[in-house]
Amino acid sequence: MIGSVQVIPAATLRAAATVVCHGGLYRLTAMFANDERMINGSFAIYVLFFSKEDAAFKTIKAIIKQDDLLEFPSLTPLMAAAAWYEREIHDLFGLTPVGHPDLRPLVLHENWSQGRYPLRKDFEPDSVESGENIDYPVPPVQGKGVFEVPVGPIHAGIIEPGHFRFSQAGENIINLEAKLFFAHRGIEKAVEGLSFSKALFQTERICGACSVANTLSYVQAVESLTNTEVPLRAEYLRVLAAELERLYNHVGDIGNLCAGLGFAAGISNGSRLKEQLMRLNERLTGNRFLRGWITLGGVTMDITQELVQDIARLLAGITDELNDLLGLLRDNDAFLDRVNTTGILPQQAALDLGVVGVAARASGVDFDIRRDFPYAAYRSLSFHVPVYTNGDVAARLWVRADEAAESIKIIDQLLEELPNGKLTGELGSVEPYQAAFSMTESPRGSNLHWLMAGENNTIYRYFVRSASYPNWPALTVAVPGNIIPDFPLINKSFELCYACLDR
Amino acid sequence: MLNLLKKIMKTGCVTEPYDGGIVPPRFRGEVAWAEGQCQSCQRCRVACPTGAIGFSGGRLTIDHSACAFCGQCVAVCEHKALAHTGEYQLAEMKNQLSGKIKSILKRSLHIRHVDAGSCNACDWEMTALTNPIYDLQQYGIDFVPSPRHADMLMITGVVTRNLTQALTMTYEATPSPKLVMAVGACAAGGKVFGNSYAIQGAVDTIVPVDIYVPGCPPRPAALIYGLLLALDRLEEVRN
Numbered sequence: 001m002i003g004s005v006q007v008i009p010a011a012t013l014r015a016a017a018t019v020v021c022h023g024g025l026y027r028l029t030a031m032f033a034n035d036e037r038m039i040n041g042s043f044a045i046y047v048l049f050f051s052k053e054d055a056a057f058k059t060i061k062a063i064i065k066q067d068d069l070l071e072f073p074s075l076t077p078l079m080a081a082a083a084w085y086e087r088e089i090h091d092l093f094g095l096t097p098v099g100h101p102d103l104r105p106l107v108l109h110e111n112w113s114q115g116r117y118p119l120r121k122d123f124e125p126d127s128v129e130s131g132e133n134i135d136y137p138v139p140p141v142q143g144k145g146v147f148e149v150p151v152g153p154i155h156a157g158i159i160e161p162g163h164f165r166f167s168q169a170g171e172n173i174i175n176l177e178a179k180l181f182f183a184h185r186g187i188e189k190a191v192e193g194l195s196f197s198k199a200l201f202q203t204e205r206i207c208g209a210c211s212v213a214n215t216l217s218y219v220q221a222v223e224s225l226t227n228t229e230v231p232l233r234a235e236y237l238r239v240l241a242a243e244l245e246r247l248y249n250h251v252g253d254i255g256n257l258c259a260g261l262g263f264a265a266g267i268s269n270g271s272r273l274k275e276q277l278m279r280l281n282e283r284l285t286g287n288r289f290l291r292g293w294i295t296l297g298g299v300t301m302d303i304t305q306e307l308v309q310d311i312a313r314l315l316a317g318i319t320d321e322l323n324d325l326l327g328l329l330r331d332n333d334a335f336l337d338r339v340n341t342t343g344i345l346p347q348q349a350a351l352d353l354g355v356v357g358v359a360a361r362a363s364g365v366d367f368d369i370r371r372d373f374p375y376a377a378y379r380s381l382s383f384h385v386p387v388y389t390n391g392d393v394a395a396r397l398w399v400r401a402d403e404a405a406e407s408i409k410i411i412d413q414l415l416e417e418l419p420n421g422k423l424t425g426e427l428g429s430v431e432p433y434q435a436a437f438s439m440t441e442s443p444r445g446s447n448l449h450w451l452m453a454g455e456n457n458t459i460y461r462y463f464v465r466s467a468s469y470p471n472w473p474a475l476t477v478a479v480p481g482n483i484i485p486d487f488p489l490i491n492k493s494f495e496l497c498y499a500c501l502d503r
Numbered sequence: 504m505l506n507l508l509k510k511i512m513k514t515g516c517v518t519e520p521y522d523g524g525i526v527p528p529r530f531r532g533e534v535a536w537a538e539g540q541c542q543s544c545q546r547c548r549v550a551c552p553t554g555a556i557g558f559s560g561g562r563l564t565i566d567h568s569a570c571a572f573c574g575q576c577v578a579v580c581e582h583k584a585l586a587h588t589g590e591y592q593l594a595e596m597k598n599q600l601s602g603k604i605k606s607i608l609k610r611s612l613h614i615r616h617v618d619a620g621s622c623n624a625c626d627w628e629m630t631a632l633t634n635p636i637y638d639l640q641q642y643g644i645d646f647v648p649s650p651r652h653a654d655m656l657m658i659t660g661v662v663t664r665n666l667t668q669a670l671t672m673t674y675e676a677t678p679s680p681k682l683v684m685a686v687g688a689c690a691a692g693g694k695v696f697g698n699s700y701a702i703q704g705a706v707d708t709i710v711p712v713d714i715y716v717p718g719c720p721p722r723p724a725a726l727i728y729g730l731l732l733a734l735d736r737l738e739e740v741r742n
Contacts, residue, residue: 111665120591123698125698158616160621182666182669183665184701207694268634270633274634283527288720289624291573324583499621499622
């Protein structure tokens with residue numbers, strides 16, 4: 001995917017963005033910076049917009065000359081979705097979004113030595129020492145009897161790290177602040193200068209539960225840059241990998257949701273079904289997270305007729321068992337009482353924050369990359385995109401349940417139609433400083449990887465916007481107004497990755 | 504309620520005994536080296552993304568704690584000198600447990616998990632240990648919510664700069680005697696993402712580690728092996 005690119009001076013960014021977004025046809029989907037001083041003497045801010053109706057992308061590239069003030073007009077007052085992207089640009093590049101209402105550090109925490117910007121090209125990693133712990137103010141909620149509940153970054157369960165600060169009036173949550181990026185590994189910087197094939201290894205390890213989605217977005221971006229043709233059989237097997245990933249995630253997440261309200265039979269059945277799917281993954285690829293299957297130009301392993309039968313047999317069993325499990329939930333008033341009307345994300349909030357995936361489709365936003373910007377073999381497959389409008393925990397649950405059933409239908413279809421042929425295509429080469437991006441639909445929503453090539457088929461800049469990125473701020477909108485015992489339930493209904501977000 | 508009981512009866516008991524699962528043929532376990540085939544071309548060493556392969560005195564060495572079992576060394580070897588076996592029981596104890604710890608822990612173990620910057624794959628495999636198939640509780644082992652209740656810390660991920668303080672505080676909050684397990688290639692080897700401004704390194708650069716469990720991620724059975732090795736209970740469960 002490339003779409004149109006409009007190059008402007010940074011000072012006019014807000015006006016240009018206003019024109020693109022006029023009428024609400026185009027919406028912000030990602031925003032990041034690039035240090036292009038050694039190419040053209042300037043920094044660049046890239047702002048990506050998409051339109052489902054036009055089936056098109058528009059990119060604004062705002063130029064900040066290196067000798068000018070290193071700042072640009074903030075888009076956050078225009079569109080809330082820009083808030084985190086701009087804080088990240090401020091942290092990593094030292095470019096200031098003027099007029100941003102909240103420029104607390106986001107990615108680099110309090111112990112980072114101030115004035116060092118790791119994604120600039122002249123940054124030297126050896127020069128970093130831990131800085132003095134600066135303040136990280138959390139906006140106070142004041143009033144009689146209001147108190148705070150701090151949770152994390154180490155949680156009580158087996159969960160990734162994040163800090164949550166609840167402001168409470170009794171059981172009622174007034175405000176939730178999420179401080180994340182504890183698992184920030186600096187992967188975007190770590191792969192700079194690596195060849196496309198070397199970086200594949202790190203890409204596959206951005207996130208465990210989204211291994212396939214991240215790898216697929218990355219290889220498709222490289223293939224788009226290098227004009228590589230992927231054989232048809234490989235395109236089908238990539239869809240198989242993506243749908244198996246969606247299926248084990250959704251089935252596991254339905255079980256985990258039951259953990260949010262202590263329904264042991266649900267947890268037990270969900271985790272048992274997930275285990276069966278993880279074992280299938282291991283049979284197919286040698287790794288339970290399907291790692292090592294997708295590669296540049298295609299896939300590494302074929303599936304035999306015997307494995308096709310294995311898949312079909314197991315999925316038939318999963319269909320029945322999942323229906324049993326969902327029956328236990330649908331007929332259970334105590335369960336429904338907890339999930340209905342809990343943790344509502346209003347549709348307008350979902351649109352304003354650029355929310356994607358299950359969370360968006362449960363709030364009436366009918367958008368799915370597989371259908372609206374089809375990739376791999378999706379354009380040859382027919383499937384239904386479930387949409388619910390209540391925006392509550394239940395809606396997110398039913399979206400997942402319906403999508404799991406659709407995934408099984410997609411897999412049946414593609415195994416039926418699996419074309420013969422090669423598994424990999426020859427990778428082409430690319431002129432330095434060309435850029436491309438690719439999007440896939442991960443189990444959590446649209447997953448965008450943007451890539452600029454350096455010399456000799458290496459990476460100059462790599463930017464990853466996972467589905468969890470726009471969805472995390474939405475959690476802090478859905479939670480206030482509920483009681484604190486419902487937080488785990490609401491959190492699990494969004495089921496966001498920390499690793500994908502933090503990178 | 505009736506449907507619930509029916510479902511429970513229909514499913515029956517699915518729990519597997521120790522080492523009860525199957526290792527599928529495509530599983531990428533321990534990397535085996537055939538000395539006679541090797542031409543010392545070192546392409547495997549160059550291809551290895553985590554620097555787990557070395558050559559010393561004409562012999563190939565593999566640091567399994569750093570290995571991610573990605574298969575790239577096997578793929579580039581033109582002399583068929585490298586192959587993955589199905590072996591996944593690769594956990595290693597750095598020190599044998601002293602009699603004192605053993606007498607305190609006896610047969611039971613309470614674990615606190617610390618994600619120190621993982622991709623969440625190791626975390627999900629730890630969660631899988633509590634599913635009814637592995638049913639970790641059958642060994643008297645369980646996860647607890649607080650380090651103050653724990654005998655062992657299972658740590659996943661390369662230690663990030665942002666999580667270092669929380670990791671050291673959790674370690675200090677865990678009462679002695681305590682065990683520390685580094686779970687997976689990130690925690691045990693620390694080289695998965697190379698050098699980064701945001702990463703401190705393997706877990707043992709921050710806190711002392713007793714047990715290393717290789718894998719990317721280690722399959723649940725490999726984790727159970729590591730836990731029982733730490734408790735010196737392998738003999739008992741095998742019989």
